[in-house]
Amino acid sequence: MSAVLQGGPAEPLLGVDGLVVSFGARGHAGRRGRRSIKAVDHVSFSIGRSSTLGLVGESGSGKSTTGRAILQLVAAEAGTVVFEGVDLGSAGAEGRRLLRRRAQMVFQNPLGSLNARLKVGRSIREPLDIHKIGTPAARRARVAELVDLVGLPDDAPERFPHEFSGGQQQRIALARALAARPSLIVCDEPVASLDMSIQAQILELLRSVQRETGVSYLFIAHDLHVVRKVSHETAVMYLGRIVEQGPSHSLFASPRHPYTKALLSAVPSPDPAVASRRVMLRGEIPSPMDLPSGCRFRTRCPSARERCALEEPALETTDGGVAVACHFWRELEEQ
């Protein structure tokens, strides 16, 4: 199916608007009783066809929950998700069928999505069996095609998952995700537990698969540089909110939100002669049960002022198509 036949560039593949996900939580030792926390708080973005949105943030930012809510693996409390032109919230069972067939997920730990007792070929073929796609001979041919596409050895289908290294297991998980020709794959930290050289291999693979199949990715990761390698657009999350989002080339060329700047500065350069930058970010992400008033980042922000405690900044569009949620981004830029 070509992208042109399905709505064209004007209509995004995935549109997320005002997504909210809450979890019930118990207060410390019953002091506060039962109440809910917002893990994802009014998140909006869209992903075009054959395109990648990188969602980045620290542990606890709500990035994985966002991905899961889009695939309806956790329930959303509010907001709309439109996928392939269908409003999933109102489409009910039909929407779920569409999702199951056209959207897939790849996790950090590939073994979590592979049955250890099934040969790799069976695991890759399973989505075709479930969705009754093609004849048995066509399914076998498709498995061979996928094995080749993700760069696995020809005899891989006859072997078991444990016989493969972590990087190769991730290739198997990707082949399985691609089997039913989805239009969207949510990749949740797909390279976080791999060695650097294997990370580079998998990122290159994700890009070549996109070129060949036109699949889109929602790419979730905590490592900004990894996100930069595969994402056309990037959204930075902090405590359930997007604090900066826009085209990757503009966002990385001149990050505006103090959190994005701090994240970038935290990554050391692989050159011992380049002085390591000062640690800009102290402490850890606060608990979502005790959200700071005003701007959520203010407790760790090196540039926080009084207004930041009083008023929550809204996402404001700047030049280069980048939106930023900071009261003082313009002033900070001039410094």
Next chain:
Amino acid sequence: MTESSLLSVKELRVLHAGPYGEEALVHGVSFEVSPRQTVAIVGESGSGKSLSALAIMRLTGPGMRVTAETLRIGTVDVLSLRESELRDIRGERIAIVFQNPMSSLNPVLSVGHQLTQAIRAHERLDRRRARERAVELLALVEVPEPHRRFEQYPFELSGGTLQRVTIAMALSAQPDLLIADEPTTALDATLQAQIMELLKKRQGDLGMGLLLISHDLAVVAHAADEVVVMYGGRVVEHGDVRSVFHGPLHPYTRALLATVKEMSSDDDGELHPIPGLPPRLDRLPVGCPFAPRCPMAVERCRVEPPSLDAAREGHEVACHRWDE
């Protein structure tokens, strides 16, 4: 061997019983660590770097045998020690911090309980004193609200705080040498930077030697004085950090550094990862372990493992063709 070295390792080997007799998993690793010095062993999963670190403390699992020409902590010959003598060395002279803090903490005991236990294993202190010392240690590793954390259980704390607690336990007996095995790998970049800064600060205060095991070359670039690069159970390159990072000699180190530079750039340029996979330690090729993936490999590389020889002042490489 210099007089002042805390740790002297020469020709360290780890052997295990394979189906065709004893096989080496780690083939002759040599280096020294002095007070205040940081030596990093870098390599990918399965390179033998963690196994070498465990072998130094004689913590390798059953079925494995450690041999060495020299394995000395200070003036103590580690290989001649009995198990009871080893226990005195571990913790007091040499301590270790692992990647996953939960692997060294007991989930059903409070942080304070475990910390005071560690303190009283080495020092004769009453409970009250031990408690004071534990809270001091928590403050030393920059745990916020140390009195409150003392009472809490591991599941109540974040990954970053737990790693600080295991560092506090490792520092409790003021060891001469700290081995840190991927101490920041499981953490976000912002916490990585904080933990590495903390380790370097405490290293300075206590004058410890630090043996850092890591796959992350960017972390190593800033933390280490000296680098040992391992591949397939062998040291392929060893030298001063600047010499290795600015003038890598082994094709593996060169390729790995090129990948790391591409990965850490702020653009989306094409990546050129090393093709193929590292070998398994129990299925090593006959010659140079890197030969099957090496663009420089010739026939000789496939039959004869190269020895580690001095190439420049303070810089050794194991490659038949490094100067070509």
